[in-house]
Amino acid sequence: MTERKKIGLPARPAASPAGDEPAQQRFKPPVRGTAPRQRPTAAQAEQARRERAERQAQPAYPDRHERSERPARGELRTEHRPRPAQPRPTQAPTPPAPVREDDGRVRLSKLMSEQGLASRREADTWIEQGWVRVDGEVVSELGVRIFPHQHISIDPAARDQQAQRVTILLHKPIGYVSGQAEDGHEPAVVLITPDNHWKDDGTPIRFNRAHLRKLAPAGRLDIDSTGMLVLTQDGRVAKQLIGEDTEIEKEYLVRVQWLADPEAQDVSAVVPAEVIDRLRHGLHLDDRALKPAKVSWQNEHQLRFVLKEGRKRQIRRMCELVGLKVVGLKRVRMGRIPLGKLPLGQWRYLGPHERF
Known part of the structure; x- marks a missing residue:
């Protein structure tokens, strides 16, 4: 039978009576990874407090052009470190702005209206139906712009419809x-x-x-x-009579009273001449000057007005401004057409x- 070897630990020295063995020879179990900690002296603690106070007084981010010293181990780094540039997000290219046609071209339907060929609404209908040619070529798209000197021709079918x-x-x-x-x-x-x-x-x-369909008044x-x-039913006639730039005359016979003498038998004799002058030119309605008018006495009770505009209740309001009251009004002519x-x-x- 094999003899087993006995392995034993070295015997711990026997404790000696207190005071017999020096303190440095006493047995202490080793502590791994740590070093004996020494307590700072009063002078060292005071020096550490002064250094902390100085660090707190310095700016956290000194000027980038100043080179800061490398801090000691365990101290807070205070030098400025620029942030790395961030890549900008890619953006879709901006589409170019549409080119405006300010070269003298005019919308086709507007030009047809100005030339008296049709009303703008009528012109748009004809364009959609392919009845309009510009320099011999059919135009069927709304909104087309052309030069004023270009020739516009209308299909006979449109003329028949217009007639x-x-x-x-x-x-x-x-x-x-x-x-x-x-x-x-x-x-x-x-x-x-x-x-x-x-x-x-x-x-x-x-x-x-x-004939009653789409029949509308051209002037009220x-x-x-x-x-x-x-x-x-014809837009050209309506534009000719009531368009903003119309020059068509409208003639009226207006029976009036002079408010300063309403019982006068001969109104023309009691109304001052300057009143008639004001009716001819110089009055304002709705903060707008009125166009010059032709005003004269038709007889002792009636005035004859010839206007080239037609604002709401215009003659009645004109007369009120000069002290006259309208008691009767009749339109007797529009342009060259008499009643x-x-x-x-x-x-x-x-x-x-x-x-x-």
């Missing part, structure tokens, strides 16, 4: 409104019936119910006024060769 549109002259009575019904009053268009068609109408046009008359009212012998409440067609 079928009618314009009606009505002698409007008092009590009817020019446009849509309002305040219980009927519109003047209800008078356009076969029974009210003037028997002396010399035009070859015969009444058709289709107050409910308390009478005289010529134009109703039309003539057309009876009150009756109507007739504008002839093919009549022009305002």
